[in-house]
Amino acid sequence: MPSTRTPSSGRWWRPACRSLWAVGALLIACVAALVTPTASAGTGTVQSISVDSRGTGRVFDGIGAISGGGGTSRLLVDYPKRQRDQILDYLFRPGYGASLQILKVEIGSDTNSSNGAEPSHMRTPTDVNCERGYEWWLMDQAKKRNPQIQFYGLEWGAPGWFDGGFWSTDNINYLMQWLGCAKKHHLDVNYLGGWNEKGWDAAWYGKLKAALVKNGYPDVKVVAADNAGWKVATDMKNDPAFAKAVDVVGIHYPCSEIHCSSSPDALGLDKPLFASESGWNNYLTGAPRLAAEMNHEYVDSRITGFINWPAAYAWYPTVQMQGSGLLRANEPWSGHYELGPTLWTMAQTAQFTRSGWRYVDSASGYLDGGGTYVTLQSPGKRPAYTTVFETTAATAPQTVAVTPAGHLPRGALHRWSTTLRSTDPADWFVRGADVSPDARGSHTVTLQPGTVTTLTTMPGGKGRAARTAPASRTMPLPYHDTFDGYRDGATPDTCPTWRARSRWRPAPPHRRPPPAAGAPVVVCSRPSRPSPSGGRRSPARSPSSGTASGPTTPCPPR
Secondary structure, three states: OOOOEOOOOOOEOOOOOOOHHHHHHHHHHHHHHHHOOOOOOOOOOEEEEEEEOOOOOOEOOEEEEEEOOOOOOHHHHHOOHHHHHHHHHHHHOOOOOOOOOEEEEEEOOOOEOOOOEOOOOOOOOOOOOOOOOOHHHHHHHHHHHOOOOEEEEEEOOOOOOOOOOOOOHHHHHHHHHHHHHHHHOOOOOOEEEEEOOOOOOHHHHHHHHHHHHHOOOOOOEEEEEEEEOOHHHHHHHHOHHHHHHOOEEEEEOOEOOOOEOOOHHHHHOOOOEEEEEEEOOEOOOOHHHHHHHHHHHHHHHOOOEEEEEOOOEOOOOOOOOOOEOOEEEEEOOOOEEEEOHHHHHHHHHHOOOOOOOEEOHHHOEEOOOOOEEEEEEOOOOOOOEEEEEEOOOOOOOEEEEEEEEOOOOOOOEEEEEEEOOOOOHHHOOEEOOOEOOOOOOOEEEEEOOOEEEEEEOOOOOOOOHHHHOOOOOOOOOOOEOOOOOOOOOOOOOOOOOOOOHHHOOOOOHHHOOOOOOOOOOEOOOOOOOOOOOOOOOOOEOOOOOOOOOOOOOOOOOO
16 A cells, blocks of 8 residues: 655645545545555455453364274274384374374174174173274274273174164163273273164163163263264254253264254254264365365354264275275285375364363354354363364465454464365475464464464474385285184284175184195185175174174185
8 A cells, every 4th residue: 555655754645636525535545544454365354353261162072083884994903013003193192193082983793884894792692702803902092192082982783683673672781791891991981872874763862871870881971863964953852851861962974065054953952063973085185175074063063073984094995985084004014004184184173172172152153265263272261272274165365363362372373284185295284483463462374275274372293104104015915824823703814804704703723624734724815895785884784793603714705
């Protein structure tokens, strides 16, 4: 804007116009120039955001991911220890990678749940084995890295021996035994659901709640109903007993690319609202949608818990839904793994928040130039705070000014950003220069389109181990295994994730047919093939799945 003073004298410049109208117009323009904030490159104005520690909002319940829906973490288990530890760090270690705050696991039942099957802890009414499968191991590894992580259990199917089917007393007893197994592994379960994407039985949830209290698990929160849509909330509104039994309303995939659905009935229940399964994005290309969804869920719907399916792409590429997850880890024979911007998009929020913080509604909303922002603050007299901006709907740069008020810190804010569609790791989770306050106490930044940017008082970090990950290579075939090193009932290493594959396991030595002299047992001598079901992550229940022992080789015939 040109100066309104002459360079030499400093006296007010006198307009050459003689008309009173022209003089008045010029005076108005001059006043506007004095009071209008500095223009951004795209929108022409600065959007002011006041973050007041006295602001109100819903409690933030956390950000997580799922291991389940059929063997989705299967190949991660068999990685060489060094690379496996690095992958686990990227998923669970605070301030290193995704920094997951919730881990949701499948409660196995030996039934196909789309990408394979996970073993049951009870294959008969009298059989309880708390060592089957790998979810206990994964939960333990997550807890070692983040002692504050929350666990959530959900069934995708059920053994065939239940009298009365899924919504039966047998299943409630089955879940109590599963919680007992968790206790033996020194793991506290925070959330427990019903049947993945198969509807709900309101009375059964009441019985489940009563059983939790009776069996010493009163702090386990019941989630209903892990299905799509908000109808479950309407049912709770109309059924007080159902509403009393349920602690959390959990629905699946509530968002499109630009908007998340909401429900007055759900909001009126005064319960936490979860996207208890959502995401389903490619680890390399899914970052834009994930960034938009994570913010829109609160801005549009007041959803306070987000759980991504899945945690890792750790199954064979010949099985459906390839590439889904926060990272790729499906080459245990080579140790190769890959990260992408999707994981770092998760980190932009999860590294700088904690479960139990609270949203600040007055500092959460829509950006004038396209996109959304959310602000969260910690409890306490001197809260930490974080504001996350996503600009997936923006077409030009835009400038925002964040001004803390109340008891919030007044110092410089740390800045982190990810370019969502970039394939260059140098553009993911970049630590920028700290943003110092100006004379008015505002922190002003320009947001580029197609990015997620975090301003925060919290520390963060970007793990570097992936730079030295081994090169990718094809699994050498045929693959041989004598089974001699496995304990009875253990899951064999590295075998394809076939439909109901967890039922195929080493038998005790006395039950194995003797091989030809000097000949190894050959398994997995051909590549795996897609599950013939072709379905999504809903269960395909098999009545015999709880009792079949299977042959000694884990690869079924063609």
